[in-house]
Amino acid sequence: MQQHTRRQELKAKRRYSSASVRRKRSSPSNGCLQGIQAPIQREEEVKVSIMEVVKEFKTFMVPMALENFIATCRLLLYFVFLRTTIKCTTATPDDFDRNSRDWSGSKYCSDRCEVASEAQLLMGISEGIEQVAQFLMLPFLGVLSDAFGRRLTLTITEIGLTASTALLAVAAMQRTGPLIAILVFSSAAVRGFTNSFTVSTNAAVADLFQETKTRGHVYGVLQVYVLSIDGLATVIITASVISQNRYNYDDVFWALSGLAFLNAVVIPLTIDETIGSREPVTCARALPSSMIRVLRNNPSVAWIALTVFFFIFAVNVLTIAQAFVISAYGWTQTIAIIVLIAVGTVGFCAAMFAPKMIDFWGPRDVFRWSMVGANVGFCIMVFSSFSPVFFIIGVVPVALAIVAIPAYRALMTEQVADGDMGLTLGAVGSVSLAAQGVSAPVYAAIFKAVGSGGDCGGSGIQEMVWAPWGLAAMSMIAGNITLNYWMKTYPPPSTTPGRAEGVGNVEFDLHPIVSPNARQSGPTGNTDVSLDIDSRESSKIPRNTAHTVTTAIGSSPMPSPLPLGSPMQACTAPTPDARHLNAKVVV
Structure with missing residues (x-):
């Protein structure tokens, strides 16, 4: 009490x-x-310290850590696991050096380029299924969050994560064959239909912290915390699993499924409910069509959502990054992960300064310049097929653009009333999921068609290896155009x-x-x-x-x-x- x-x-x-x-x-x-x-x-602006954020959000900290640890491990293992399942006419010899740059990652196929492109295509399709499923279900989960509280939807998320990861474990036990694709796609669908962790935690922040800059500050602090967990998970899973260049990962997926089940038990017992007034569950609010109504009735939110769509569509090109550097530059999967860790460290450092940046410049300017920086980065990455130097230089400003995430969330939550927070965040979240659901298979299909350059060029159209990065750059340009229009049309609120x-x-x-x-x-x-x-x-x-x-x-x-x-x-x-x-x- x-x-x-x-x-x-x-x-x-x-x-x-x-x-x-x-x-x-x-x-x-x-x-x-x-x-x-x-x-x-x-009234004077209330300054919220990091310790106050931790104190206010303390019951969320452990569940957030477990969720992000499991999700990061799944993401890093996804591609390397799918590589092990690819089969072609020439198998890899049993005594092949798995530390060699020519190792394909699969014992059933020795062609490194074919394995990378087929695994990336399978990964792109499964990610598309997951995001489309989440797109369809997130409005309903947002309504549940507004009606019954954040704790319920967080628990549903972890139950789904438990089942989804268990299906991956079963798929890994099959080693190879058509059943693997069915299990992987089913795993993606289960995860998509139940995942509302980010929306629910964002809504909880909006419940507790109501001033726009304060929310931006809090989102920045939590972003640093999440990235810390992601970095820890990356180091642990790389050192203990990925660096071993294994052919089977079923035991790892079973362990992750057990952690997710533990989180599903912990959440209802420990998390404090943050919601105040509750909204009734109605079909009109719960159907996916409610997203269209929400955006139609609030043009300001609609323009932010469109900007986010282009931003996510562009950033999602990084889903092919691991496959690209392995096939284009001949990097081993361990080296590829180490480079991505370095990029993640840059993003982590940027996220550490995000709260101060939002406090000083405001969420609008932080969001705008992050978008511009990411645009420059993707334009540089268009030349990635020529040299890894272009890839590394280009990916740095993209990593720095991570500060756009807390800034965008702060801008979003100032546009809506508290009672509609879950519904609106769910609607805009659905837009970002639509971008991911469309872009993931598109980038995977383009990568398979044009290759990555070097030894893994496409069939007769190798000159188009820049296509995925060019598409990302154009999407980011469109995002900057819509953002500038929104800022001119909807200037900062003034208090009279x-x-x-x-x-x-x-x-x-x-x-x-x-x-x-x-x-x-x-x-x-x-x-x-x-x-x-x-x-x-x-x-x-x-x-x-x-x-x-x-x-x-x-x-x-x-x-x-x-x-x-x-x-x-x-x-x-x-x-x-x-x-x-x-x-x-x-x-």
């Missing part, structure tokens, strides 16, 4: 993004309502002080929140706007009194009586831009 009370106090303390409301007592004569004007007192009239003095700074379910029809249309009044303050407003919100662009009656703890609504106010309001509350 004390822990719950403390959490509620901390949450209430940070409710300063939607509206900061303070009431002073007055003594109206004869009990009459009097309109009293007073100067606005702006209003004046309050009523019982005593109600002083507030207004940040309107546009609900994803609001009605908004073009630049001259109508917008539903919520004024989020802290429940402790709204309880002091007489319940049987009519309320009116008057803005610079119109007025609308409020619900009467006002439910205790409920946000005040100003519905369908005609406005060209719902972010710039001059308001007063008449009680």
Whole structure:
């Protein structure tokens, strides 16, 4: 009980993004309502330290660590495992040196280039299946998260991860044959239909930290934590498993499946629920079509989602990086992983500075310049087939662009009301998954068709080996164009002080929140706007009194009586831009 009370106090303390409301007592004569004007007192920005983030998010730390450890190990093992299953006409001799650059990775096929391209194609298709499945299911999981809490969807994620990794273990036991593809694709589908870990944890952050820059800071801190776990998992799995150049990985997948099962048990027992108000589960909100409605009703979110689509589509070209460097440069899988570890270290260092960068420049500028840097990197990587120097130089700014992730999340969460957080994050997450689901098989198919250059060029079209990297560069250019349009069309929200009239003095700074379910029809249309009044303050407003919100662009009656703890609504106010309001509350 004390822990719950403390959490509620901390949450209430940070409710300063939607509206900061303070009431002073007055003594109206004869009990009459009097309109009293007073100067606005702006609240100072609450600085959140790393220790405060850890303290507030402590029950999530171990489950996050286990989830990311398992997911990273799966990702690193995926390609090397699939290589072992490829079969062709010429088998690899039993006494072949597996530390040689010519080792194919499969005992059933000695052709290094064929093994790399076939394994990458299989990996691309399975990743496409996983992302499409997640695309279809994430809106429903987002609604479940808003209705029943973050803990439920996190548990579902880990149960799915347990089953998915177990299917990979069974596939590894088959060694080779057509059954492997069926098991691998089934594993991907199970993982996709149940995975909402990132969306649920992002929504939990939004539950606890409500100011945009603070959220960006928190997302940055958690990004560093996640990358630390990813780095640890990479070192452990590379040193203990990948460096052995094995032909079987079933025991490793069984161990990872056991860890996922342990996490599924730990989450419901340890994680504190963060959600406050709960939204009902409805078919309209749970269907994949809800994503279209969410984006249609909030154009600002839609443009961010489109930018994220192009960004993810471009970055997903790195899914072929491991196969590319092995086939193009003749690197062993151990050397390839070591190089990728070095690249990951660059990203980790950038992520460490992400909270400070967001605090100093704001999430908008951090997101914009990260996109520009990644664009430059992909343009350089177009020449990767000529020399590994181009690959290494180009991948560095792409790795540095990891700071765009917490910045984008901070921008996203400022666009929606708390009650729709899970739904909206699920919708935008579905857009990013659509990008991954489309791009993974596309890049894999292009890689198989054109090769990587060197000994593994394509059949007669080797001059097109730059195609995957060129496609990524063009996608990033499109992302920068949409981002610039969004920034010009939707400038940063400005807070215009209003004046309050009523019982005593109600002083507030207004940040309107546009609900994803609001009605908004073009630049001259109508917008539903919520004024989020802290429940402790709204309880002091007489319940049987009519309320009116008057803005610079119109007025609308409020619900009467006002439910205790409920946000005040100003519905369908005609406005060209719902972010710039001059308001007063008449009680």
